[in-house]
Amino acid sequence: MDRAHSKNLKCEATLLNIKLQRGNQTPAAQKMDSSKAIIKNSDMSENMQQKAVDYAKEGMDQYGVEKEVASHVKKAFDRDFGPTWHCIVGRNFGSYVTHETNCFIYFYLKSIAVLLYKSG
Numbered sequence: 001m002d003r004a005h006s007k008n009l010k011c012e013a014t015l016l017n018i019k020l021q022r023g024n025q026t027p028a029a030q031k032m033d034s035s036k037a038i039i040k041n042s043d044m045s046e047n048m049q050q051k052a053v054d055y056a057k058e059g060m061d062q063y064g065v066e067k068e069v070a071s072h073v074k075k076a077f078d079r080d081f082g083p084t085w086h087c088i089v090g091r092n093f094g095s096y097v098t099h100e101t102n103c104f105i106y107f108y109l110k111s112i113a114v115l116l117y118k119s120g
Contacts, residue, residue, distance in 0.1 A: 042105040051080065052105050056089070056114050066090050066112065073116060084120040089113070 037053040044052070052073065059072035070089040077085040081103075088095060095115060097104075103118035 037107045037109045039105065039107040042107070043102050044105050045102065048081070048102075049105055049107075052077070052114070052116050053107065053109065056107075056109050059089075060110060060112070069112075069114075073114065077116065077118075081118070085116065085118050088115040 037056070039049060039053075042049055055073045055076045056069060059069035063069055063072065066089040070087040073089070074085050074087040077087070085103075086097070089112060091112060093113070093115075097115075097117055097119065099117035099119050104116070106113070106115050108114070
């Protein structure tokens, strides 16, 4: 039995096919999209969810480049909650991941999907 099993960590496999479709939105709906996160799936505490959204907003404000936003969120979660976190940020991607229990969130922010999970 490996170390993860001896610590009784449960892992889950999650399949996500993420495709953003842009429709005709009113300016008010576009403004709401830019300031509010829409959490699609999570097994994190509310505190961790809020931190994930806050770090993603910070990254988008500071960098604007999806790769840099992902790096910003990943490094912040590694620092705050220990390694090893993985973050994917983008408009169209699919994923199939195994994550530790209570360490997964998938949300939209500013019409961009953010997938954050801990594994390893």
